[in-house]
Amino acid sequence: MSSNKESFARTLIFVFIVCLVCAALVSFSAVSLKPLQKANKLLDQHTKILEAAGLSDKAGKKAASINAAFDKYIVPKFVDLNTGEYTTGDHETYDERSDARNPEKSTKPKNDIAGINRRADKAAIYLVKNDEGQIDTVVLPIVGMGLWDIMYGYIGLEADLNTVKSVVYYDLKETPGLGAEVQNPKWKALWKGKKMYDEQGNVAIKIVKGGAKPDDVHGVDALSGATLTSRGVEHTIRFWLSDEGYGRFIAKHRGKLTDGGLD
Numbered sequence: 581m582s583s584n585k586e587s588f589a590r591t592l593i594f595v596f597i598v599c600l601v602c603a604a605l606v607s608f609s610a611v612s613l614k615p616l617q618k619a620n621k622l623l624d625q626h627t628k629i630l631e632a633a634g635l636s637d638k639a640g641k642k643a644a645s646i647n648a649a650f651d652k653y654i655v656p657k658f659v660d661l662n663t664g665e666y667t668t669g670d671h672e673t674y675d676e677r678s679d680a681r682n683p684e685k686s687t688k689p690k691n692d693i694a695g696i697n698r699r700a701d702k703a704a705i706y707l708v709k710n711d712e713g714q715i716d717t718v719v720l721p722i723v724g725m726g727l728w729d730i731m732y733g734y735i736g737l738e739a740d741l742n743t744v745k746s747v748v749y750y751d752l753k754e755t756p757g758l759g760a761e762v763q764n765p766k767w768k769a770l771w772k773g774k775k776m777y778d779e780q781g782n783v784a785i786k787i788v789k790g791g792a793k794p795d796d797v798h799g800v801d802a803l804s805g806a807t808l809t810s811r812g813v814e815h816t817i818r819f820w821l822s823d824e825g826y827g828r829f830i831a832k833h834r835g836k837l838t839d840g841g842l843d
């Protein structure tokens with residue numbers, strides 16, 4: 581009987597030690613992997629921004645070359661969306677999703693066509709330099725509802741802040757083969773060269789069901805079988821180009837895009 585008790589106690593001690601060792605291993609890997617996770621997240625962000633900037637070829641596929649291209653060509657900046665002025669921030673740590681949930685750091689749009697409920701008061705944007713060191717592109721983050729959920733992406737505009745360079749979605753839950761075709765290179769290519777605003781400065785970009793006319797500088801074909809996601813893209817872009825998004829910043833910098841002299 582007493583030997584039974586002893587063996588039970590030993591089993592308990594053994595289980596306890598195994599649990600302790602496992603817990604130590606799990607917390608050690610969680611802590612030690614954190615910097616790697618952060619680096620990978622940043623690398624992913626850099627890759628998408630370089631794609632939106634039209635610099636994927638120059639960036640290559642390796643982490644070192646992607647980060648080097650980002651450092652060489654991209655100037656991260658922050659914009660106060662309520663004033664359109666540059667402000668300060670750290671793009672490596674800034675979390676737009678958390679700011680957008682915080683009533684003190686965000687605003688409820690008057691005309692919430694993007695379906696986002698709240699919009700963070702500031703935005704991390706990315707100025708893009710060419711090989712001569714002149715700013716020739718700006719990459720602006722966008723967020724808005726698709727059919728199933730919020731979709732996150734970037735738009736790249738030339739320095740006139742009107743001509744489209746790219747529309748790149750990187751985080752979405754649309755159906756593969758339908759709404760997720762926003763990531764199809766053929767559809768993405770349709771955006772290049774389109775004009776976001778008309779000559780009076782009104783947002784004019786639109787999605788055309790059945791196909792835009794070849795000479796329509798503001799029209800992009802809707803995705804076939806995914807009109808609802810396409811509408812989501814149109815509403816998202818129109819929202820972000822309006823005064824509730826980057827409109828004030830764009831009005832201030834149209835034709836004279838500078839870095840504002842801030843780091």
Ligand SMILES: Cc1cc2nc3c(=O)[nH]c(=O)nc-3n(C[C@H](O)[C@H](O)[C@H](O)COP(=O)(O)O)c2cc1C
Pocket residue numbers: 727728754755756758759760803804805806807808809810
């Ligand atoms: C299972 C399922 C998934 C769908 N996913 C999408 C989607 O991701 N995006 C979308 O716009 N439409 C999606 N649709 C289709 C829409 O319900 C709708 O029919 C379509 O957007 C209309 O586009 P069309 O006018 O080009 O046919 C889905 C339909 C089904 C049955």
